Amino acid sequence: MSDPGFFSKERIIASPGYNRWLIPPAALSVHLCIGQAYAFSVFNEPLTRIVGVTQSTPDDWKLTSVGWIFSLAIVFLGISAAFGGKWLEKVGPRTTMFASACCFGGGFLVSALGIWLHQIWLIYLGYGVIGGIGLGLGYVSPVSTLLKWFPDRRGMATGMAIMGFGGGALIGAPASVALMDYFKTATSTGLTETFLVMGVVYFISMMLGALTIRIPREGWKPEGWTPPVTQSRMVTSNHVHIDQALKTPQFYMLWLILCLNVTAGIGVLGQASVMIQEMFQGTVTALAAAGFVGLLSIFNMGGRFIWASVSDYIGRKMTYTLFFFAGALLYALVPTLGQSGNIVLFIACYALIMSMYGGGFSTIPAYLADVFGTRYVGGIHGRLLTAWATAGVLGPVLVNYLREYQIAQGVPKADAYTITMYIMAGLLVLGFAINALMHPVHEKHHMNDEEPNKGLSPA
Template sequence: MPYPAQAQTPSPTPRIPTNTSSARPSRFSKEAIIARPGFNRWMVPPAALAVHLCIGQAYAFSVFNEPLTRILGVTQSAPGDWQLTTLGWVFSLAIFFLGISAAFAGKWLEKVGPRRTMFTAACCFGGGFVVSALGIWLHQIWLLYLGYGVLGGIGLGLGYVSPVSTLIRWFPDRRGMATGMAIMGFGGGAMIGAPLSVALMNHFKSATSAGVAETFLVMGVIYFISMSIGALAIRIPAPGWSPPGYVPPARPSKMVTHANVHIDQALKTPQFYLLWLILFLNITAGIGVLGQAAVMIQETFKGTITAAAAAGFVGLLSIGNMTGRFLWSSASDYFGRKLTYAIFFAFGAALYMAVPAVGASGNVALFVACYFLILTMYGGGFSTIPAYLADMFGTAYVGGIHGRLLTAWAAAGIAGPALVNYIREYKLALGVPRSEVYVDTLHIMAGLLVVGFACNLLMRPVHARHHLREAAGAV
């Protein structure tokens, strides 16, 4: 049942601190990025994409895995070269620190605004590539962990959450579409990152180098510049702004509230933890595949898939991930978030159960199609979750609540790749053919999605006792 009329309060606009000094505000201050009257809100999504298309390179990291196993041997692995299981922790650390930094940066983002947060992300992500390049040159795995894993992961987290709450406030009439625009670039980053990485490695490789260190250095500079441009272009709406002609619904629907829940109070609700599990299970089932996509398709179809074709597969998955983030989140504006997630979990589980048989049949096209569909729903889960949060907890603190929920991503970033990598090693040690080492893993992933389906069924509106009163609604 909808909440009683007296429980409804307008969504407060976060208070923007007024600059009381006569000095001109810093270019990176929150006051400096308030949009002037007449500003076109459609200028904001490209600024978000400039950041998310860069940090989305994380989904293309698997193209580095094989070259990084032959840094010393150059053409083939030599004694002392890194093992694939050792390298798998680079991606896992990056996702872990993405979630941790997003959780801690939520309140800071609301305080300083998206521009300062996005520029800090550019420094961390670009700098992480530079530190990693040094680690590869010196063949020190801890520098690779520190650079791409820790520093780069912090850049991922800060860059990921920066534009989300901003776009939700620019597009109150289309929350799902807004979050899809903000996040689809992250899903599409591999579409650029995978072929760019391969092209740069081919350009820099020689008789004494695999070209990986040089590639990391160049990509770090490119990504820093692009993300900085996005940071300088971002704007936030003025207090009280709304789209021309937009009238908020007089009464919210059962699963959408106009009340607001404080960041800290959200942690006291069962809805937060159900959504945490929903996100964790959806990510765990997909992120392990993304982290090992290039290796997985080559081993499933041994001898028929080249390194270039595997990179193309990663790029295609990136397209599915990217388009799913926009299309599914936009569709959720009409279907509702709960039904949309029910589709993700039910259809995704069925596809994961079908993939081993498809791989065994040797049908590459159908294998790719199954994973493409899986990745559209995987990406859709990411872009729909901020709108789900806004529906449950209101828009006033959605950026901070979203950041804390992304600890689910941090946990899944460890669980998903570890599940794929270590079961693979265990199966290989038992003598299982490489084309069959992923069968049990895929069945486990299907089971995780079934559990996620049950968690989503339990979602109910947040009880009114958790809502802020109107007088306490300003931030």
Template sequence: MAGFLDKARIVAPRTFNRWLIPPAALAIHLSIGQVYAFSVFNEPMTRIIGIDQSAPGDWELTTLGWIFSIAIAVLGLTAAFGGRWLERVGPRKGMVVAATAWGGGFLVAALGCWLHSIWLVYLGYGVFGGIGLGFAYISPVKTLIRWFPDRPGMATGMAIMGFGGGAMIGSPLAVELMDVYAGPDSVGVGATFATMGVIYFVMMMFGALIVRVPHDDWQPAGFKPEQASGNRLQTQGHVHVDQALRTPQFWLIWAVLCLNVTAGIGVLGQASVMSQEMVGVSANAAAGFVGLLSIFNMLGRFIWSSTSDYIGRKATYSTFFILGILLYAAVPSIASGGVITLFVLCYLIIISMYGGGFATVPAYLRDLFGTAHVGAIHGRLLTAWSVAGVLGPVLINYLREFQLNQGVPPAEAYSLTMYIMAGLLAVGLLCNLAIRPMADRHLMSERELAAAAE
């Protein structure tokens, strides 16, 4: 088995069809995208003992909230510190480890539900699942970029679109399975975890089995590297992952991603309440609004990253920030005017750019740092996501509470937050505009490149 997983065993023949790689990556990302739908388990897990309603000894929602938080935290740590190992062993071994950890995490979480041990659930879905999330998220990135040097934005967009859309499959699947397994003595969560763990393991192993890497000298027909990426930031060389952290370009892109995600993730988490309070829509209409946001989050990952292949990564992010500043600044006036359609349209565009930022950044890294260590560099960059995941919701929630305590009506309580978000995006725009081509002193030598290829 070890030999089957070796990096040398997955070098593709020269007749290999590179369009088989996006389905492999999509199988991985559709599986782990389920993490965005974990909230469907929260309410049933509060009545595992009581079945029909919560009973003494049942878990509180505050206790269950840590499951998702642990998984996301471990995702970031795994991506940041596991990227170097992944570069060395190749995508197949990384995907198999991810499938085992993600699928196995569901099985351990199922055991935790059956034994009513929250610590087993934390260990299973949180720790093991988080490890699977981290390796699975970054495993396909370098492979896709190497197979599609002519369209890296489109290629990574197809995969990362799956992460945004995984919840659209995972949520109804979980609800349907819990309905099937529920009975007089069970809410069906444990059996649902076990079933989903097996399903996702099989899906991810399918991706691992068909993934291949190209020969070192392979290029698509007619491809001219000097014309790639549609911008002047294309580095004709490669930067080591450790050296990348010493460059201003890495930290500028870190800030660019963090600020773009901060502006979007707070809205995504509070979209239902915000739409009800700002424009007075019903709870059902707010649920529909949240569904639309999920669709545009997914579509934005593909459309914006594909667009970046033509206008360049720097221009794409500048578009995110300029449009975002205008939209956030306009939302309070639009909401106060009661123009619901325009309010919804503004946020759909904002969320499409939130998703597009995730999908475009791997190609941005490839432009600046080359492909030798792009997977590991991407893993370390994802710490910006972790920071934004705290910063965005805190800004939305605490500023809203502050405004309400000052006697501001609920419909106007988000106005200050929207203006602050516009200000953060202005800072992001300046960071993006400050990014310059990579200096030659940061590039790897021929000896270092040969060592990295081994």
């Protein structure tokens, strides 16, 4: 029998006695890197003055053109996760993480060339397409592995990794600014060199995760832990094949649940700085608004770990019930708080909203494992992330275009978010109703180890 390749699934099966707590750091080394995507906005303004250096010139790119870089990255994150999730189950997390490191790091290098040549299509290709593929592969690669290592704490395990994605901006933003300051000159913004350095550093960090990741042996379980005999109705001990999952109503209900939760949060997250300055004009400075955005990032990150861990005790369905119920109330309350000038309660509302936004990302993999089993959860999760790609376009469009329309109609900027907030609340009410209808997958979709073809019939 030939020796398995270095990147093969067989090579990374853990030896007996392997410490499973070494897996979360491997996952974090990837997610903390790709989480830089949330900090990409720090490049937006410098990218509009590549030619002018200190200020934009007619030859420079417009902010609207630059804005498409992030949108493309999120779209290709969803697309690559949808296709890469199934590939992950076949080749294992090491190969997938390696591919992610090559794409994400390589995307920065291609973008650096685009900046140097002042060709924005190269940045679209580099960070948007190639980097976006790296985002998707990196996002799904550790999730199913963590779920298999922590069957007793599914929510906490995925929360640890996905917390890293939410917190990647806390490292990426100041690092990006520091590098641009270091490399800038009288004739350069320093962006080319910054992208080159970040591409290399992120590749190395992500490779550390790829080299240290391990998967448990078939039938492994934590020492001293036995699967509960009586399980919740919403937690199955069976497995559903990736392709069969698409034939169940539960997949599309969970798709809508994630899409609605993300749509409500991501649009506001992208306009948080502008929104608080316009709603509290004369009170909140640009510096204070930046602090507000940083606070939201902390709650976004913390919510990913805390809410996912809480879901281990109250259940995934109940956790999303809280997200949708409390979120709808908070969004409906925001316009009133803005008009009353109560900035403390306004900030508190958005901090809670962002914690539930982040919690939605980290809780959904465990929800999928509860409903479809753990065997193919990586692939199913990848396909579900198309909901994120959809929301990544839908959320900002709702917030930005409704705001522009209302301002054009003569609505004061401070009041231009009122209808948007009520629409977001309505989306969450819809999510509440869909989540309430969630029920276990019919047994006809379950796989049977003794009958491999069961659960794969065209039902």
